[in-house]
Amino acid sequence: MLSVVIPAFNEQENIPAAAEKLSEILSPVTDFELIFVDDGSRDNTWNIIKELSEKDKSVKGLHFSRNFGKEGAIFAGLKAASGDCVAVIDCDLQHPPQLLPDMLSAWKNGAEVVEAVKSSRGKEGIIYKLFAKSFYRMMKNSSNINLDGASDYKLMDRKVVDALNDMPERLTFFRALSCWVGFKTERIEFDVAPRNAGKTKWSFRKLFKYALSSITSFTNVPMQIITVSGILFFIFAIILGVQTIVNFCMGTAADGFSTVILLILIVGSILMLGIGIIGYYLSKIYEEIKCRPRYIVSERAGDLSGQDNKR
Ligand code: UDP
Numbered sequence: 617m618l619s620v621v622i623p624a625f626n627e628q629e630n631i632p633a634a635a636e637k638l639s640e641i642l643s644p645v646t647d648f649e650l651i652f653v654d655d656g657s658r659d660n661t662w663n664i665i666k667e668l669s670e671k672d673k674s675v676k677g678l679h680f681s682r683n684f685g686k687e688g689a690i691f692a693g694l695k696a697a698s699g700d701c702v703a704v705i706d707c708d709l710q711h712p713p714q715l716l717p718d719m720l721s722a723w724k725n726g727a728e729v730v731e732a733v734k735s736s737r738g739k740e741g742i743i744y745k746l747f748a749k750s751f752y753r754m755m756k757n758s759s760n761i762n763l764d765g766a767s768d769y770k771l772m773d774r775k776v777v778d779a780l781n782d783m784p785e786r787l788t789f790f791r792a793l794s795c796w797v798g799f800k801t802e803r804i805e806f807d808v809a810p811r812n813a814g815k816t817k818w819s820f821r822k823l824f825k826y827a828l829s830s831i832t833s834f835t836n837v838p839m840q841i842i843t844v845s846g847i848l849f850f851i852f853a854i855i856l857g858v859q860t861i862v863n864f865c866m867g868t869a870a871d872g873f874s875t876v877i878l879l880i881l882i883v884g885s886i887l888m889l890g891i892g893i894i895g896y897y898l899s900k901i902y903e904e905i906k907c908r909p910r911y912i913v914s915e916r917a918g919d920l921s922g923q924d925n926k927r
């Protein structure tokens with residue numbers, strides 16, 4: 617049986633279309649359940665999911681008490697899924713569901729993770745593309761996880777889902793974690809379709825925060841950069857120190873105010889930057905040790921037979 621996890625945030629126009637399309641494509645090939653995870657939508661999304669689940673036994677739903685973000689929604693769906701394999705797909709049909717039968721047969725042929733990889737990035741602004749590119753490069757250089765073209769559109773074997781469910785961390789980054797756990801992976805390319813209805817649910821601010829937290833949850837390189845720049849600065853300080861002493865001994869040490877001002881500015885900003893980076897990691901540690909749940913489920917719909925959905 618295949619479980620399909622579909623995170624949805626304010627997607628009232630897209631739910632019926634997605635359910636219909638998925639059922640149409642999946643019913644000839646396999647048994648399936650559709651788990652819509654309503655990420656605290658403020659529109660009619662949850663009522664539509666509930667109605668659908670009453671009419672159609674394969675539709676199930678979870679409703680969060682507020683918006684916890686797509687990551688929480690994905691992991692809630694993974695916990696609730698009971699299939700032998702689980703697919704994660706966007707609600708807006710930007711991830712073409714026609715690919716699912718191919719992904720399924722790749723899984724049947726032994727792949728444990730089937731990644732759908734973007735062969736084109738669809739309609740995105742130039743700045744957005746630039747940010748995405750530099751973010752992916754940073755992830756690749758610092759943690760050796762290749763996210764080029766990666767999306768959240770994946771099909772995973774039960775083993776992989778169990779491994780992900782066992783991750784104790786709260787600040788997750790599904791796209792990279794599903795790569796980090798390893799397993800036999802196969803990639804299938806797809807073209808990003810335009811959004812079915814509605815607008816993107818990611819503001820620039822939300823995306824930027826997401827990128828920052830993903831980088832810090834996968835690598836300590838930003839902190840090592842501080843150490844390296846400290847070392848470089850120390851070498852520079854020795855050279856300048858020697859010069860200053862020599863000047864002093866030769867009695868020519870009076871002027872040089874610009875140097876002092878520049879040094880204070882540079883040292884000050886590097887120190888503050890360093891403290892900021894360390895502070896950021898500290899705040900992440902703080903968030904993790906508080907051990908708050910990743911999300912809170914306030915309602916359920918349909919017959920969810922997966923594991924306990926608490927965390
Ligand atoms: N989404 C979510 N919670 C959020 C933001 C988005 O569950 O806080 C869902 C959204 O409903 C959609 C998927 O994540 O199914 C991808 O979002 P979107 O299409 O807005 O992102 P884009 O395709 O523009 O990157």
Ligand code: MG
Nearest residue numbers: 706708710811
């Ligand atoms: Mg989308």
